Amino acid sequence: MKQPFRNFSGIAAAMPAPNINTDAIIPAAYLRTANADLGKGLFGMLRYDDAGNEKPDFVLNQPPFREAEILFAGENFGCGSSREAAAWALKQFGMRCVFAPSFADIFYENAFRNGLLAGKVAPDALARMVAQAGGATPLFAVDLAAGHVTHADGERMAFEIAPARRDALLRGDDEIDMTLAHRAEIAAFHSAGLAERPWLHAPLARKA
Amino acid sequence: MLRRAATIMTASRPVTLFEKIWLGHLVKSLDDGRDLIFVDRHILQETTSAIAFAGLTRTGRSVLHPEMTIATQDHIVSTEPGRDETTNPQGRELLTLMRHNAYRNRIRHFGVDDPRQGIVHVIGPELGVALPGCVLVCGDSHTSTAGGLGALGIGIGTSEVEHVLATQTLALTRPKTMRITYEGKLQPGTSAKDLILRAIGLFGIAAGQGHAIEYAGEAIAGLPVEARLTICNMSIEIGARLGLIAPDDKTFAYVAGREFAPEGAVLDHALAHWRTLYSAPGARFDKEYTVDCSRIAPQVTWGTTQQDVVGVDDRVPRVDSFPDAARREMAAAAMAYMGVEPGMALEGLPVDVAFIGSCTNARLSDLEAAAAIAKGGKVAPGVRAMVVPGSMSVKRAAEAKGLHEIFRQAGFEWRDAGCSMCVSINEDIVPPGRRAIATSNRNFENRQGPRSRTHLASPAMVAAAALAGHITDIRKADQP
Numbered sequence: 001m002k003q004p005f006r007n008f009s010g011i012a013a014a015m016p017a018p019n020i021n022t023d024a025i026i027p028a029a030y031l032r033t034a035n036a037d038l039g040k041g042l043f044g045m046l047r048y049d050d051a052g053n054e055k056p057d058f059v060l061n062q063p064p065f066r067e068a069e070i071l072f073a074g075e076n077f078g079c080g081s082s083r084e085a086a087a088w089a090l091k092q093f094g095m096r097c098v099f100a101p102s103f104a105d106i107f108y109e110n111a112f113r114n115g116l117l118a119g120k121v122a123p124d125a126l127a128r129m130v131a132q133a134g135g136a137t138p139l140f141a142v143d144l145a146a147g148h149v150t151h152a153d154g155e156r157m158a159f160e161i162a163p164a165r166r167d168a169l170l171r172g173d174d175e176i177d178m179t180l181a182h183r184a185e186i187a188a189f190h191s192a193g194l195a196e197r198p199w200l201h202a203p204l205a206r207k208a
Numbered sequence: 209m210l211r212r213a214a215t216i217m218t219a220s221r222p223v224t225l226f227e228k229i230w231l232g233h234l235v236k237s238l239d240d241g242r243d244l245i246f247v248d249r250h251i252l253q254e255t256t257s258a259i260a261f262a263g264l265t266r267t268g269r270s271v272l273h274p275e276m277t278i279a280t281q282d283h284i285v286s287t288e289p290g291r292d293e294t295t296n297p298q299g300r301e302l303l304t305l306m307r308h309n310a311y312r313n314r315i316r317h318f319g320v321d322d323p324r325q326g327i328v329h330v331i332g333p334e335l336g337v338a339l340p341g342c343v344l345v346c347g348d349s350h351t352s353t354a355g356g357l358g359a360l361g362i363g364i365g366t367s368e369v370e371h372v373l374a375t376q377t378l379a380l381t382r383p384k385t386m387r388i389t390y391e392g393k394l395q396p397g398t399s400a401k402d403l404i405l406r407a408i409g410l411f412g413i414a415a416g417q418g419h420a421i422e423y424a425g426e427a428i429a430g431l432p433v434e435a436r437l438t439i440c441n442m443s444i445e446i447g448a449r450l451g452l453i454a455p456d457d458k459t460f461a462y463v464a465g466r467e468f469a470p471e472g473a474v475l476d477h478a479l480a481h482w483r484t485l486y487s488a489p490g491a492r493f494d495k496e497y498t499v500d501c502s503r504i505a506p507q508v509t510w511g512t513t514q515q516d517v518v519g520v521d522d523r524v525p526r527v528d529s530f531p532d533a534a535r536r537e538m539a540a541a542a543m544a545y546m547g548v549e550p551g552m553a554l555e556g557l558p559v560d561v562a563f564i565g566s567c568t569n570a571r572l573s574d575l576e577a578a579a580a581i582a583k584g585g586k587v588a589p590g591v592r593a594m595v596v597p598g599s600m601s602v603k604r605a606a607e608a609k610g611l612h613e614i615f616r617q618a619g620f621e622w623r624d625a626g627c628s629m630c631v632s633i634n635e636d637i638v639p640p641g642r643r644a645i646a647t648s649n650r651n652f653e654n655r656q657g658p659r660s661r662t663h664l665a666s667p668a669m670v671a672a673a674a675l676a677g678h679i680t681d682i683r684k685a686d687q688p
Contacts, residue, residue: 018534019413019513023652028633032284032298034258034305045654050640074534076414079447080652081631082349083256084365105383105417105449106349110365164240175367176269179375182236182244186377189235189246190273199470199478200248200342203275204316206467 002115004172008096009141010069012149013059014130020073021080022107026089038085039092060093064138068093070149072130073100075123078107087114097142099149099159101126112165113175117144119159129157144170222488224385225454226420229360229485233343235377242379249337249344250372251328252279252315254299254306255633256347260370261309269374271313276376278337279310280318282327284634287596287623292320296634313373324467326599326625329353329361329567333437334601336466340455340482345372350567350649355440355452356433357459358485360420363449383420383450384494387487390425392501397683399577400435401569401647401666403427404442405507407499409517416448419495422487423453427501433462434571441568442649445514454486506682508554509651509664511542516651518554520669520681526550545653546661547643554679559663561644562587562674563656564620565596566630569647569667572605574598578647578671579611581682587619588677594621594636596628620674632656645673 030041047058054061060068071090077100078086087110090098097117111118121129132138132151139152144166150156161169168178179186193201223231235244250273257279264270271277281303286295293303303320310317318324324331328346332338338354338361345351345362347369354361368378388407423439431439436453443451460479463469470478505519516539518525524543527550530536543550548557564570564578575595587593595615597603603625606612612622629636630648638644638660647670651662663679672682 018538021652023650023655027654028631029658031255031633033301034262045658050658076417076447079413080349080444080650082347082363082365084259084367087365102414102417104414104447106363106365106444109368113365113367162241164242168240175379176267176371176374179244179371179377179379182377183375185235186244186246186375190376193246197478197481199339199474201276202474204249204278204337204468207465207469207471 002172002174005115005117005144005169007141007143007145008069009139010096011064011067011138012070012072012129012133012140013065013068013138014072014133015059016072016074016126016130018074019076019079022078022083022086023080025078025086026083031083031085038089039094042089042093069096070140070142071095071098072126072133073098075101077103079104082106084110084114087111087116091116099126099129099157112169115169115172117142117161117169119161121157121159125157128155221492222490224487224491224493225358225422225452225485226360226385226450229341229343230382232341238379241381243382244377244379245343247345247372247376247378248276248342249332250277251332251337251344251346252277252306252310252369253283253328253346253348254281254302255283256366257309257369258302258305260366260373261305263370264373271315271373273376274314277373278316278318279306280325280328280331281306281320282325282625283627283631285320285626286634287626287628287636289622289624291624299634323600326601327567327570327627329441330571330598330602333357334466334599336463336469339463339469339478340459341485345378349444350441352443352449352451353437353441353567355443355450356436357463358452358455358482360450360452361440363444384418385422386416386419386448386495387422387424387493387497389496389498390423390427390501391498392427394427394430394501395504397506397668398504399666399668400431400438402504402507403499403501404439405509405514405517405664406504407497408442408446408514409507410499411446411497413445413513413515414447416443416446419448420450420452421446421448422493423451428453429456432573433458434573437571438568442514445649455482506666506669508669508679510546510548510554511539512545512651512653513542514651514664516542520554520679522554524548524550524552524554555681556678558643558678559591559645559673560642561638562591562593562670563596563629563644563646563648564594564667564670565598565628566648567598567627568649570596570598570602572602574647574667575602575606575611576609578667579614581668581671582618582620582675583614585618585675587674591674591677593619593674594623594629596623597625599625618675629656638662645670645679
């Protein structure tokens, strides 16, 4: 079991540029070890100068947003490399959800498998939320079961997530356990393939 | 299962190549609407597998089919000739973990000490591990490369690597279908790299999101197999996790005789199946695009996404030429980062680094194209030019043809195989603020090192820029 997703209220930060890629989310320099501090590396090249000091104008370096748990992002968020460290970095920083008009395919899967809610939203609704996140009270409530985010002043934005995905997040399903429930069918499929397409199902073997 | 897939196919409409392979690997449709897909081949690399193995250990699970899995070391390895696991000290931890995890789980490991070592997407086809009609996965976004053989190559995250290790399956939402048809013939001076960059320029980096792309048309059918691998390699850069090309006699000839490819009666059996791998006439695609090859010049990127691309004889666009405000803002930011101006000619732009390598363009034919330009020339003063073969096998084949002598005499570094300056997670880095022209696949900000500036182009174009010291048009007679 993974941690079930719980509704919460938290600070939202806005990075509304489109096409924020996974190299930007977690630069390669933080991927050289299996135990890097990925939360520190989140948006590393945008967040720190060459000497490693925080850039004061970057949103996550500013007081309320250092505690951000929600990210409002532009379209095609998470494009580029398959590095799951992008999802891990967001989680380790403290992010619990990202809302964007669209997500790159691999990032979307990676987010889901780490209990990071990736909610698809309408661009105009997002623009209003981005404005609220830049206002006096960047505080929002996330309700996964109901499928909406509500600003402290009451303005609400719906987000889209497949019902099965929503339920899996709410339960904290472990994907591997779910699949292993079908282990007999997987074994049968593999056995049938030994006769039907031995070039794929027989063990990889070197030529004699 | 093939029978079941055949039933599904004959019962309904004409199906696409992608659907044939997908349905042939469907273990079952899941209650949540996703499909459970059987994985025939799993390739591991050191930077995206360590945490997957740690997950298996933590949960007490084991590797279900180690005999369908191979591993290599490619991302963080040093490419210094004669290197070993310790040459790049920063890589030791992940390289050691890869070797140990493979050994403990009885997985074949082609590490830096093995003559078969190389970039995952180069060695998969080269060893006959990737085959037409197979489902091949790897923890790397360029796994779609295998689509050049008519395979479903699926790039996955580390949790999915763990999932495949434990179950030999993936639970996936079935992608929609998309076809890009290249009409007309490839023009002189252009290559597969130019075809795919042009498509990204025309349709944008998110056009393929949620789709599996089939590349088709006269120009694609005319391409050699290695060039098809280049096209499919960059599917992720147009937003698609999957891209493939129908296999044909060229594909079958490429595959036969490779180390892990079927032979004898099994090969005959396989060939009979492989000959059914094409999109049925009348098959419908959810999205259709066409590209006119007669209008493609050698492509060079000017910005920080691959859709920021023009012909080398063209100019950096005017910011106000983009219809929407968001794109104008992005273009202006990209130009500022890259140090280029609207309306500036790309030809003549000086470069500091020329990189020939990566899973996109480091196969033998790529090195031959670059060597044909480099032959008898000299790398311009002040330019660091390097050739990093995609695998040690490519390196040996190139040396057998004397390409290494051509490159060395011209002043190029001739290195050992690895991802190198494409992902710059090892020590091969473009210095801050410097400008590189590269045969790789990503021109993102900071991709080749902090504040590096990257122009993507074909191997011949990169070799020509290395000699000239600036971006240059290989079609012009006064080439150096």
